[in-house]
Amino acid sequence: MNIRPVNKQDAAQIAEIYNYYIETSHATFELETIDAAEMENRIKESFARDYPFFVGEAGAEILGYAYGRQFRPRRAYRHSIEVSVYIKNGAHGKGIGTKLYERLFTEILQKDFHAVIAGISLPNEASIKLHEKFGFEKVAHFREVGFKFGRWIDVGYWELIKR
Numbered sequence: 001m002n003i004r005p006v007n008k009q010d011a012a013q014i015a016e017i018y019n020y021y022i023e024t025s026h027a028t029f030e031l032e033t034i035d036a037a038e039m040e041n042r043i044k045e046s047f048a049r050d051y052p053f054f055v056g057e058a059g060a061e062i063l064g065y066a067y068g069r070q071f072r073p074r075r076a077y078r079h080s081i082e083v084s085v086y087i088k089n090g091a092h093g094k095g096i097g098t099k100l101y102e103r104l105f106t107e108i109l110q111k112d113f114h115a116v117i118a119g120i121s122l123p124n125e126a127s128i129k130l131h132e133k134f135g136f137e138k139v140a141h142f143r144e145v146g147f148k149f150g151r152w153i154d155v156g157y158w159e160l161i162k163r
Contacts, residue, residue: 001063001096003103006053011040013062014055020089026121026153027086029146051081052107056100063091066100068108071117079114085130097130105134109162116160121146121153128158136160 006014019033046053046067053067066085071077083104085097108116118136120127128138136158144152
């Protein structure tokens with residue numbers, strides 16, 4: 001698998017991966033699927049703000065992606081970054097998330113970020129395990145803050161402080 005920076009031509013495949021989670025899981029709280037144009041806008045925003053965004057591919061097929069984004073809009077949060085990783089349906093359990101995060105965190109360490117934050121909708125043991133493998137610690141738990149698929153969903157926050 002090759003891990004490389006995202007480009008706008010990846011938008012359709014990334015949207016397809018992400019839409020699977022929108023439609024089938026509580027990993028994202030988005031309720032409506034997005035098209036390639038919307039994903040391309042999100043990629044452009046990532047470039048404009050100099051946030052890292054990587055894809056893992058085998059041949060021409062994207063198997064997953066990982067990115068960082070602004071944690072909160074207020075200026076004092078500028079040294080914090082929120083991270084996410086999504087793996088193509090059917091490609092789980094192959095170490096793709098680990099490899100993507102290794103590359104993402106290498107990039108984050110070279111930038112002026114201090115706190116790396118991951119919000120995880122619960123339950124999600126695979127995501128918790130992945131983040132804790134990289135040294136993240138749970139720092140918050142919000143009960144019933146999301147509503148999807150006819151039920152309330154908790155969200156936990158995990159944090160890694162760059163030393």
